[in-house]
Amino acid sequence: MLKEPRSWREILRTVLLDTQERQRLEKLFDARSLRRWANGEANPQLQNFRSLLQALPQHRYQMISLIGQEFPDILERLEISDVEDTLSTIPSPVYARVLEERAKSTSPLNLWGVGMLVLQNLVKHLSAPQSGIAALFAQCITPPKGETKIRALRENFLQANTLWPTPFASNTEPYFWGAESVAGSVVASCQPAVYHDTKQEHFLLMHPSENVLRHMNSLIAYPILQGERVAGCLVVLSTQPRFFTNLRFEVVKLYSELLAQAFRECEFYMRFDVELSTIPEASLQLLFLSSFREKANALHRSAEQHGTPMSYTEAERQVLQHFLLEGDSRDNGSDSTHS
Amino acid sequence: MTTDPTRRTPENTYIIDVHSGAEMARLVEQDQLITRAMGGTLSEFAHLTHLETVLDIACGPAGWALELARQLPDTTIVGVDFDRKMLDYADAQAKLQGSKNVTFRMMDVRGPLDFANDSFDLINARFLFGFMPKEGWSSLVKECYRVLRPGGTLRLTEGEGSLSPKSANERMYALFSQSIWSAGLSFSSSGRTITIAPLLRAFLQEVGCIHIREMPHLLNYSAGTEGHRGWCQNVTIGFRLLQPFLVNEGHTTAEEFESLYVQMQEEMNADDFLALFFFLTALGQKSSKAEEK
Numbered sequence: 001m002l003k004e005p006r007s008w009r010e011i012l013r014t015v016l017l018d019t020q021e022r023q024r025l026e027k028l029f030d031a032r033s034l035r036r037w038a039n040g041e042a043n044p045q046l047q048n049f050r051s052l053l054q055a056l057p058q059h060r061y062q063m064i065s066l067i068g069q070e071f072p073d074i075l076e077r078l079e080i081s082d083v084e085d086t087l088s089t090i091p092s093p094v095y096a097r098v099l100e101e102r103a104k105s106t107s108p109l110n111l112w113g114v115g116m117l118v119l120q121n122l123v124k125h126l127s128a129p130q131s132g133i134a135a136l137f138a139q140c141i142t143p144p145k146g147e148t149k150i151r152a153l154r155e156n157f158l159q160a161n162t163l164w165p166t167p168f169a170s171n172t173e174p175y176f177w178g179a180e181s182v183a184g185s186v187v188a189s190c191q192p193a194v195y196h197d198t199k200q201e202h203f204l205l206m207h208p209s210e211n212v213l214r215h216m217n218s219l220i221a222y223p224i225l226q227g228e229r230v231a232g233c234l235v236v237l238s239t240q241p242r243f244f245t246n247l248r249f250e251v252v253k254l255y256s257e258l259l260a261q262a263f264r265e266c267e268f269y270m271r272f273d274v275e276l277s278t279i280p281e282a283s284l285q286l287l288f289l290s291s292f293r294e295k296a297n298a299l300h301r302s303a304e305q306h307g308t309p310m311s312y313t314e315a316e317r318q319v320l321q322h323f324l325l326e327g328d329s330r331d332n333g334s335d336s337t338h339s
Numbered sequence: 340m341t342t343d344p345t346r347r348t349p350e351n352t353y354i355i356d357v358h359s360g361a362e363m364a365r366l367v368e369q370d371q372l373i374t375r376a377m378g379g380t381l382s383e384f385a386h387l388t389h390l391e392t393v394l395d396i397a398c399g400p401a402g403w404a405l406e407l408a409r410q411l412p413d414t415t416i417v418g419v420d421f422d423r424k425m426l427d428y429a430d431a432q433a434k435l436q437g438s439k440n441v442t443f444r445m446m447d448v449r450g451p452l453d454f455a456n457d458s459f460d461l462i463n464a465r466f467l468f469g470f471m472p473k474e475g476w477s478s479l480v481k482e483c484y485r486v487l488r489p490g491g492t493l494r495l496t497e498g499e500g501s502l503s504p505k506s507a508n509e510r511m512y513a514l515f516s517q518s519i520w521s522a523g524l525s526f527s528s529s530g531r532t533i534t535i536a537p538l539l540r541a542f543l544q545e546v547g548c549i550h551i552r553e554m555p556h557l558l559n560y561s562a563g564t565e566g567h568r569g570w571c572q573n574v575t576i577g578f579r580l581l582q583p584f585l586v587n588e589g590h591t592t593a594e595e596f597e598s599l600y601v602q603m604q605e606e607m608n609a610d611d612f613l614a615l616f617f618f619l620t621a622l623g624q625k626s627s628k629a630e631e632k
Binding site: 091092098100101109110112114116120121124125127167173293297300312 | 367371375576608
């Protein structure tokens with residue numbers, strides 16, 4: 001985490017250090033006034049406070065909080081107190097809808113509804129002007145019969161706002177995520193992770209798709225937990241660097257707790273059962289995905305014909321298991337990450 | 340006596356349980372997919388700055404209205420729907436989005452619209468066939484025309500279902516068309532098709548709209564296409580939610596439906612899956628006072 005700014009003036013000073021940002025703000029405000037505000041020599045008028053908050057959407061929430069510390073009465077006069085409350089909590093109609101749906105039943109349909117409602121609201125909640133936001137859930141894949149270890153995650157519940165530059169779910173099959181990924185690391189450790197600048201070199205893979213990597217600039221990954229057990233990882237991406245402030249981190253935490261409602265008890269696993277394989281690089285994975293469906297269909301049909309029917313989901317698991325074992329052999333030994 | 344939420348009643352003619360969270364989530368997703376397939380919220384308009392007031396009929400969770408509110412912060416948008424919970428949810432979404440220019444009102448659009456004459460520059464109605472009895476269309480369009488400002492635009496969008504050479508998908512859509520027809524929501528003479536889109540122009544002409552245009556839309560969700568994953572999910576969830584309606588209308592049994600449903604999904608998952616979804620937008624203008632002279 002970055003060191004937290006101690007005042008809204010410090011944020012303004014930091015912004016003004018960036019030439020482009022300074023030039024942009026000087027088109028909206030008097031340049032001398034900006035310097036005087038940043039240095040503490042003068043205070044903005046009420047309208048200028050409002051305009052400053054609009055002009056700095058990526059710092060809005062932090063600035064609101066810090067402005068309120070220096071000028072305790074101003075938040076009410078700025079008429080943003082209800083917005084601030086909204087932005088730091090999940091609205092009650094959303095909670096109501098999610099919990100109502102969960103209470104009805106734990107059928108796949110209801111749970112799908114819960115997961116989608118949570119992610120749709122999360123993306124909307126975090127959407128800020130000029131900020132593309134996308135979110136996905138990478139779910140632990142139940143091991144095939146006879147196996148006990150979680151070897152991979154699979155993405156589920158994709159969502160993006162309209163400012164995300166390209167269709168987020170452009171691949172026709174959901175990706176797999178393994179030990180090589182941020183999501184895999186978070187599931188294995190059951191600890192959240194924040195990356196303020198994904199363009200820097202990182203040991204872990206942020207996302208399998210080059211298309212997504214091109215547009216992503218910051219990322220947060222949060223484990224979905226029930227006590228000490230984990231169902232998967234919520235991954236939220238932003239086109240803006242340093243998007244995930246403390247306040248947004250807390251918002252993601254709240255949504256991750258709500259997202260846990262989208263899974264049955266049996267879909268949570270103990271940490272020691274998570275032993276993720278290394279998923280092959282994206283080009284190999286796409287090759288596998290292009291025939292994954294056909295192989296799963298063929299296995300499902302073959303099982304029916306041989307009088308040993310299996311569910312379609314079980315067929316998918318077995319095809320994936322085979323792919324992962326092939327991958328392990330290719331790498332001349334296990335690449336599993338032990339939790 | 341507990342009311343079965345999946346049963347239609349004279350008060351609630353929607354073909355899916357309106358209080359289902361899965362249906363709400365599906366509608367939000369569908370809104371995004373359809374808007375993308377249409378090229379945007381109002382892709383037929385070269386300029387949107389003239390729009391001061393917009394009404395969205397049967398807005399549901401208001402995906403379209405909220406997106407428009409985000410794009411046009413100076414435009415006042417009103418969404419109406421008969422379901423209180425949907426509207427509360429839409430309202431919460433508007434607050435999350437920080438949009439103060441969109442509000443929601445509870446209203447049954449099968450009856451008179453509770454607005455003064457000449458209130459809106461644009462009225463949007465998208466996919467009403469899921470609840471609007473065929474005898475209700477004429478009066479709805481008349482009411483829309485009344486509350487439209489002179490020079491304003493009435494925009495109607497309706498779907499005609501999907502075409503696929505795959506047998507289970509084809510059969511499922513045939514069941515859907517038959518059920519819509521027997522429920523009195525379609526203008527088909529036999530129930531073989533949905534048949535609302537061909538009437539949109541006639542509805543607009545009947546009330547006196549001028550400059551009527553029709554814009555066809557196509558969503559290809561064949562295997563390997565950009566639309567495949569999202570629309571197949573919409574179909575999968577949608578038909579699961581439609582099961583009570585299809586069985587209650589009597590054109591299939593629970594057993595037949597389950598078998599078809601599994602087969603439909605297998606077909607959609609195959610590499611050789613082919614399917615298109617067709618829908619149509621018809622727009623008409625209310626004559627301005629200058630044009631009347």
